[in-house]
Amino acid sequence: MLWLYNFGIFLYTIVLHIASIFNNKAKLFLNGRKNIFTIIKNKVDITKKHVWFHFASLGEFEQGRPVLEELKHKYPDKLIVITFFSPSGFEIRKNYPLAEGVFYLPLDTKKNAAEFVRLINPEIAIFTKYEFWHHYFSALHQQGVPLFIISGIFRPEQAFFKWYGDFYRGILRNVSYFFVQNQQSVNLLKALDLNNVSLSGDTRFDRVAENAKHPKELPLISKFCGAAPVFIAGSTWLPDEQLLKEVILKFPEWKFIIAPHETHTAHISEILKLLPAAARYTQLGESAAASADQVLIIDNIGILSSVYQYGKIAYIGGGFGTGIHNTLEAAAFGLPVIFGPKYDKFQEAKDLLALQAAITVQSAEELSAAFIRLQKDHAAGAAAKKYVEDKTGSTAQIIKHLGQYI
Structure with missing residues (x-):
């Protein structure tokens, strides 16, 4: 199954190059990842530990933002690195002041994941809601870096819970702890013997409630x-x-x-x-x-x-x-x-x-x-x-x- 996953990433890259000819988002997606490791080396002190937050896009950033900002408030000396998968997140938050660096996440290949984890030297990694990347999760696990999913939500129709989903279940086993939004998600994970989970709710409620108080x-x-x-x-x-x-x-x-x-x-x-x-x-x-x-x-x-x-x-x-x-x-x-x-x-x-x-x-x-x-x-x-x-x-x-x- 791993070869099929890797081939999917390769095929996705080809499709992006074709789409970038006429689609601005695809162009931003590719251009933002050019020389990404050189950009990281110039921006981040790789000798220091970092707290790595990853967000798929802008919506997930706003969802995880209360945790990021409270963590920075409680531990002001901690250095934060933020990554986005989508241009709609990166282009809006690329100058976010609480982060030492904000970057596009390089595509999930074994080589990219190993180099990225080496450069940002994470103390912990926090992913919001979803995005389960095999090579990144494996690289973190191999380096002994705790990995957390916050505001996670799972549904029975996802590949993790299908008869053919052993490869995808293996990705989940690299997660140190799941904070999920509903009881169904707790039950689904526990059915896979993943008991490192708690029902914590959705951090978006904290974010929107705070925004309503101080718009x-x-x-x-x-x-x-x-x-x-x-x-x-x-x-x-x-x-x-x-x-x-x-x-x-x-x-x-x-x-x-x-x-x-x-x-x-x-x-x-x-x-x-x-x-x-x-x-x-x-x-x-x-x-x-x-x-x-x-x-x-x-x-x-x-x-x-x-x-x-x-x-x-x-x-x-x-x-x-x-x-x-x-x-x-x-x-x-x-x-x-x-x-x-x-x-x-x-x-x-x-x-x-x-x-x-x-x-x-x-x-x-x-x-x-x-x-x-x-x-x-x-x-x-x-x-x-x-x-x-x-x-x-x-x-x-x-x-x-x-x-x-x-």
Whole structure:
């Protein structure tokens, strides 16, 4: 099976090179890894021990960030190295101030893993939620470096739990300890005789709760909203935006803020074709911020988590694609949430539905009906906020355990 895994990595590299000709993300992925070991040598003191945090992308960074920042607060002398797999994480957080170095993770080959582990000289390694790399996990195990999975979540359909999954189960056996989000994950791991696991919950709750307490002030957003009630659509894709157009036309007394998941020029242009009268955040001036515009498009990255403070109801995108995005950022501010049908992999979405703090929709008509209902249901937002507050505490549990290894 190892040869097949290695061949898969090789094939993935070839596909990336082809895709990079016309896909900017693929180009960033490859260019960011050029001369990566020379970059690391110039940036990191390889004679010193480091705490290595790896994140797949930006969402996982925000999820694991409470642990990283609390660890740095408690152990300020510790040096931190951060890696990302995806450009969407690295390009946003490459200058993160608490890290000695932020890098793309070299592709998972035996040679790359051995050299990377040698250069960063990790004291411990912490992976958030997922990404299980055979050679990296093996290299850490061979060097006696404790490896932790935080906010992990496992499902029966994953290869680890299939009859053919012995190779993948071997990857899991290199993990020193699992901190997982739900009881199902505990049960699945224990069924594999992996008893080094505890139910700690999801560190995202700590992150979003802290953000809701101390959001970044956005004066231009505040002026745009004025005294009107505001509907915020976060991390949207085109199918979401097509539904939103119908709702916007029906409720002229509301203001709408749309923060698309992709903010490249082509997508912003698609939104403007749907909503030609919409204003763009990057083009707002002090004088224009309080204008009579009904719709505002957030055409930059990094402020959505604070935009929610100005809303009354939220719509979370992605539910008509591969799956919904972050519902918790909105819920933490006491906003009830609406999302599309693809939410089955997200426990928090199921929980919010059960609490009647969320509504799932499949059409513009259902979205309008949900919007009308939530305008009258003031208990829904309170239930969403309480749900987040009741789920905090994962970070403290993890930090206490990590203290045994630092």
